[in-house]
Amino acid sequence: MVGLANRLINRPILATIHTEALNHNLNRVRELAPESKTWSVIKAKAYGHTLQAALQGLGSSDGFALLDLEDAQWLRDNGWKGRILLLEGLFHQDELAIAQSLSCDLAVHCESQVQWLESFKGSLTKPLNIFLKMNSGMNRLGFTPAEYRTAFHRLHAAGYPMHHMTHFANADQIDGLPSVGGQVDCFNETIEGLQPVPSSLGNSAAILWHRNALGDWVRPGIMLYGISPTGVYADIVRSDLQAVMQLRSEIIDIQNLKKGDHVGYGGRFQAPEDMRVGVVACGYADGYPRQAQDGTPLWVEGGGPDGESIVCPLAGQVSMDMLTIDLREAPNAKIGSIVELWGSEVPVDDVAQMSGTIGYELVCALAPRVPVKIL
Numbered sequence: 001m002v003g004l005a006n007r008l009i010n011r012p013i014l015a016t017i018h019t020e021a022l023n024h025n026l027n028r029v030r031e032l033a034p035e036s037k038t039w040s041v042i043k044a045k046a047y048g049h050t051l052q053a054a055l056q057g058l059g060s061s062d063g064f065a066l067l068d069l070e071d072a073q074w075l076r077d078n079g080w081k082g083r084i085l086l087l088e089g090l091f092h093q094d095e096l097a098i099a100q101s102l103s104c105d106l107a108v109h110c111e112s113q114v115q116w117l118e119s120f121k122g123s124l125t126k127p128l129n130i131f132l133k134m135n136s137g138m139n140r141l142g143f144t145p146a147e148y149r150t151a152f153h154r155l156h157a158a159g160y161p162m163h164h165m166t167h168f169a170n171a172d173q174i175d176g177l178p179s180v181g182g183q184v185d186c187f188n189e190t191i192e193g194l195q196p197v198p199s200s201l202g203n204s205a206a207i208l209w210h211r212n213a214l215g216d217w218v219r220p221g222i223m224l225y226g227i228s229p230t231g232v233y234a235d236i237v238r239s240d241l242q243a244v245m246q247l248r249s250e251i252i253d254i255q256n257l258k259k260g261d262h263v264g265y266g267g268r269f270q271a272p273e274d275m276r277v278g279v280v281a282c283g284y285a286d287g288y289p290r291q292a293q294d295g296t297p298l299w300v301e302g303g304g305p306d307g308e309s310i311v312c313p314l315a316g317q318v319s320m321d322m323l324t325i326d327l328r329e330a331p332n333a334k335i336g337s338i339v340e341l342w343g344s345e346v347p348v349d350d351v352a353q354m355s356g357t358i359g360y361e362l363v364c365a366l367a368p369r370v371p372v373k374i375l
Ligand SMILES: *Cc1c(COP(=O)(O)O)cnc(C)c1O
Pocket: 041, 043, 087, 167, 202, 203, 204, 205, 219, 220, 221, 222, 223, 229
């Protein structure tokens, strides 16, 4: 694998990013939210999928939403002329001029950001769109309903084009509190009587399951990457979304165990019979979760009894650079067999479930040492 990602790589591990799947998933967003424009959320380097892949696969978005000015700069340098939303607005006052030069839209969630904008209004060279963030119950960022209207009036009076924005805490849950309905009621009551301006509400879970709570601009993240907001892969299948990141490696060694032998650190897995265990060149320093339990699925190309590909269970503690799989069902697995850690054969949602986390965390944590190929 020489030259992928322009590096000399000898270790057989590769993350492939399928940009046509990104485009497919964006089209699904469009079908589910036909009345809304789309901010494709590409924070955390497009949830670990790289900005380059995002620009390639999501180039028909109405805008990109992200956190870092550096990423906004990258998009502009690479030809993106559409809108860019800084989801948390500015972290320091002196970033205002840069945000303006990059033509970013700004989320505004706190009093100091309002003050910076008020004092900046004389320096405006072009309109700077504001997405005023309401805390409608999540209690993370945003103005409480009591503060919101004042902030709105101040920025409106300062001449900024305004938009309303709020974020749901539980759009992926059936009975979580605050509920989507409760947050929407709070939102509607708070903006009542204000000048009518565009709104932005729906994240992926709302687009999938609360289509009366989207607003003029939706903000899908995880579903663009073919991963479930709930962590349940069946949701993705039902919603016709496609996996985007495929993480693959190879078997680099095989151990022939005797019944009772232990495998790896802590000897967590003990052979219940004589058996083969495959050693795969992927570990937690690549972003594979160390918390993965025995039984976590791994796909072995051509490993089955008739040379078919087969899913085998993790056996033993994941180490830094390697993990081990139970090859009892895979007599044709051999050194050099390709193993999928997650992707189209092994849903990242399933790996996450077996590791006590969600797919978001795994793809975001793909390690820089893993070479990436954008298809
Ligand atoms: C991350 C984020 C999103 C996207 O959420 P998903 O669950 O990935 O769809 C939307 N809005 C805001 C404010 C966010 O921070």
